[in-house]
Amino acid sequence: xxxxxxxxxxxxxxxxxxxxxxxxxxxxxxxxxxxxxxxxxxxxxxxxxxxxxxxxxxxxxxxxxxxxx
Numbered sequence: 786x787x788x789x790x791x792x793x794x795x796x797x798x799x800x801x802x803x804x805x806x807x808x809x810x811x812x813x814x815x816x817x818x819x820x821x822x823x824x825x826x827x828x829x830x831x832x833x834x835x836x837x838x839x840x841x842x843x844x845x846x847x848x849x850x851x852x853x854x
Contacts, residue, residue: 808836
């Protein structure tokens with residue numbers, strides 16, 4: 786929200802959509818954990834947190850862009 790107010794909605798909306806796509810791809814590429822099962826959970830957790838940040842930014846941005854502001 787703060788970044789969208791400071792930099793502009795359309796610039797931030799595109800960047801956070803790229804963040805969601807990238808984090809989703811990185812989440813899908815998590816190894817099966819056959820070599821290091823603990824590291825696989827950390828890897829998955831980090832990318833899921835980043836994905837959550839992107840989705841959390843997407844909800845208010847998509848609502849405001851649909852509204853026409």
